[in-house]
Amino acid sequence: xxxxxxxxxxxxxxxxxxxxxxxxxxxxxxxxxxxxxxxxxxxxxxxxxxxxxxxxxxxxxxxxxxxxxxxxxxxxxxxxxxxxxxxxxxxxxxxxxxxxxxxxxxxxxxxxxxxxxxxxxxxxxxxxxxxxxxxxxxxxxxxxxxxxxxxxxxxxxxxxxxxxxxxxxxxxxxxxxxxxxxxxxxxxxxxxxxxxxxxxxxxxxxxxxxxxxxxxxxxxxxxxxxxxxxxxxxxxxxxxxxxxxxxxxxxxxxxxxxxxxxxxxxxxxxxxxxxxxxxxxxxxxxxxxxxxxxxxxxxxxxxxxxxxxxxxxxxxxxxxxxxxxxxxxxxxxxxxxxxxxxxxxxxxx
Amino acid sequence: xxxxxxxxxxxxxxxxxxxxxxxxxxxxxxxxxxxxxxxxxxxxxxxxxxxxxxxxxxxxxxxxxxxxxxxxxxxxxxxxxxxxxxxxxxxxxxxxxxxxxxxxxxxxxxxxxxxxxxxxxxxxxxxxxxxxxxxxxxxxxxxxxxxxxxxxxxxxxxxxxxxxxxxxxxxxxxxxxxxxxxxxxxxxxxxxxxxxxxxxxxxxxxxxxxxxxxxxxxxxxxxxxxxxxxxxxxxxxxxxxxxxxxx
Numbered sequence: 001x002x003x004x005x006x007x008x009x010x011x012x013x014x015x016x017x018x019x020x021x022x023x024x025x026x027x028x029x030x031x032x033x034x035x036x037x038x039x040x041x042x043x044x045x046x047x048x049x050x051x052x053x054x055x056x057x058x059x060x061x062x063x064x065x066x067x068x069x070x071x072x073x074x075x076x077x078x079x080x081x082x083x084x085x086x087x088x089x090x091x092x093x094x095x096x097x098x099x100x101x102x103x104x105x106x107x108x109x110x111x112x113x114x115x116x117x118x119x120x121x122x123x124x125x126x127x128x129x130x131x132x133x134x135x136x137x138x139x140x141x142x143x144x145x146x147x148x149x150x151x152x153x154x155x156x157x158x159x160x161x162x163x164x165x166x167x168x169x170x171x172x173x174x175x176x177x178x179x180x181x182x183x184x185x186x187x188x189x190x191x192x193x194x195x196x197x198x199x200x201x202x203x204x205x206x207x208x209x210x211x212x213x214x215x216x217x218x219x220x221x222x223x224x225x226x227x228x229x230x231x232x233x234x235x236x237x238x239x240x241x242x243x244x245x246x247x248x249x250x251x252x253x254x255x256x257x258x259x260x261x262x263x264x265x266x267x268x269x270x271x272x273x274x275x276x277x278x279x280x281x282x283x284x285x286x287x288x289x290x291x292x293x294x295x296x297x298x299x300x301x302x303x304x305x306x307x308x309x310x311x312x313x314x315x316x317x318x319x320x321x322x323x324x325x326x327x328x329x330x331x332x333x334x335x336x337x338x339x340x341x342x343x344x345x346x347x348x349x
Numbered sequence: 350x351x352x353x354x355x356x357x358x359x360x361x362x363x364x365x366x367x368x369x370x371x372x373x374x375x376x377x378x379x380x381x382x383x384x385x386x387x388x389x390x391x392x393x394x395x396x397x398x399x400x401x402x403x404x405x406x407x408x409x410x411x412x413x414x415x416x417x418x419x420x421x422x423x424x425x426x427x428x429x430x431x432x433x434x435x436x437x438x439x440x441x442x443x444x445x446x447x448x449x450x451x452x453x454x455x456x457x458x459x460x461x462x463x464x465x466x467x468x469x470x471x472x473x474x475x476x477x478x479x480x481x482x483x484x485x486x487x488x489x490x491x492x493x494x495x496x497x498x499x500x501x502x503x504x505x506x507x508x509x510x511x512x513x514x515x516x517x518x519x520x521x522x523x524x525x526x527x528x529x530x531x532x533x534x535x536x537x538x539x540x541x542x543x544x545x546x547x548x549x550x551x552x553x554x555x556x557x558x559x560x561x562x563x564x565x566x567x568x569x570x571x572x573x574x575x576x577x578x579x580x581x582x583x584x585x586x587x588x589x590x591x592x593x594x595x596x
Contacts, residue, residue, distance in 0.1 A: 232524055
């Protein structure tokens with residue numbers, strides 16, 4: 001039985017103008033070697049071990065330079081699951097909520113932030129918003145395996161997602177240990193809903209997505225009405241890039257300060273060192289990953305969904321891939337950085 | 350009393366053929382190699398070994414023959430080092446055959462085959478716990494050719510689907526999903542569609558060899574091809590070596 005070609009042959013990276021707000025430029029106009037970029041894209045399409053990849057987009061100086069889809073060109077407008085890149089969006093939303101005074105500060109704890117719920121779980125009351133944004137709640141929520149809590153949420157087994165998370169035992173005191181998990185961002189989303197009076201999905205549409213001009217996206221909602229904070233956004237690569245561009249513009253979008261530059265700075269500064277984060281030698285801010293050596297901050301989602309932002313070169317690289325459950329077989333961060341490094345090396349300062 | 354007598358008469362009439370029929374049982378163990386190609390999974394081809402079991406209840410009447418042959422198989426599939434699990438079950442499998450030709454050495458029978466086949470995959474390395482399935486409830490004409498010589502027998506069995514209901518996974522939910530025991534039963538049935546050659550094809554060819562008819566042992570080589578064209582295309586190709594014992 002003959003296997004299908006898993007990727008389309010490379011034709012061009014020239015973007016199509018969809019009149020979606022993205023200005024288009026050629027590589028040469030923005031200081032990128034076109035021949036070298038062609039070689040990178042050819043490799044992206046042809047490398048056998050990158051059978052999972054779906055798209056690669058390059059943006060510089062607020063402009064879309066290159067774009068190619070390896071499996072389905074329709075994905076230019078068809079949203080796909082961006083998995084944990086949802087977390088980085090939630091971090092931005094948390095900043096907007098704090099700046100609007102809906103939440104006092106990141107130091108407020110669950111006693112204040114979720115008073116109706118926390119009465120049933122008093123031992124979790126001291127967990128602060130900052131703990132949650134830094135994956136330091138200490139709650140023993142596991143992302144791993146079929147029986148893990150993350151999978152329980154994906155299967156929508158618990159009727160009440162908040163009770164389910166807060167009822168879990170503690171593995172450490174709040175603020176003591178970095179433990180990457182999907183429970184903490186879900187609590188942040190619940191806090192946003194409690195203090196905005198709207199679902200996180202609706203509030204994000206009003207305060208963030210519509211202002212960024214995002215159209216090709218969606219955000220699934222848990223059966224108890226809470227918008228998941230750890231995963232759940234569907235978006236096209238072009239829409240994902242808008243989040244990266246907002247970061248690059250220090251919260252400013254077409255003249256409007258959507259989120260303060262101070263929050264962007266705070267959110268992307270190292271809170272958890274690479275040694276403690278124990279993830280491909282990357283540091284961690286408020287849900288944003290940081291590669292200190294490369295000077296890159298990035299969004300990272302399950303199975304190879306990435307938005308890399310390099311402020312020093314005004315550069316954004318977006319890549320998406322078919323998810324795999326085992327990182328060994330997927331478009332993992334190591335493979336993604338090989339592509340990023342190859343592009344970075346041909347971008348003139 | 351009249352009613353009782355009538356019931357006894359009807360019962361005897363109804364079961365006349367089974368009472369007169371020759372009944373035979375057969376069990377078979379199969380070593381299979383299965384290849385599976387699913388357009389929903391980018392057209393990737395997973396392949397791997399399986400073990401299968403089948404039971405056959407053969408009821409031969411004066412002129413025709415009825416077979417009930419449930420079967421199941423389980424195994425693993427591989428692609429690029431990733432593993433998948435596959436489970437197949439056919440709880441309903443009936444064949445009715447009538448003689449078309451008979452001589453001293455050879456016999457040809459033909460008839461109708463009706464089966465319900467279910468095939469399930471899980472791709473833990475690639476798709477997590479998402480359930481993939483393909484199912485068929487359909488009719489096929491079938492034919493069997495026997496040739497005997499020196500107490501040996503060779504049998505060729507061929508069937509090919511003509512019409513039925515089929516179902517196959519058409520999408521992978523982006524986030525929320527379900528995997529319960531009920532899904533194994535409900536999903537393959539609630540999305541079924543009726544069709545014929547434009548919708549699916551299921552071909553089964555088996556060549557059996559009985560080295561000594563009196564010993565009740567036989568061996569078979571089988572090839573089975575299943576192809577659903579409707580929606581996302583699904584194909585499976587199975588080669589099998591079978592050992593059978595009749596009693």
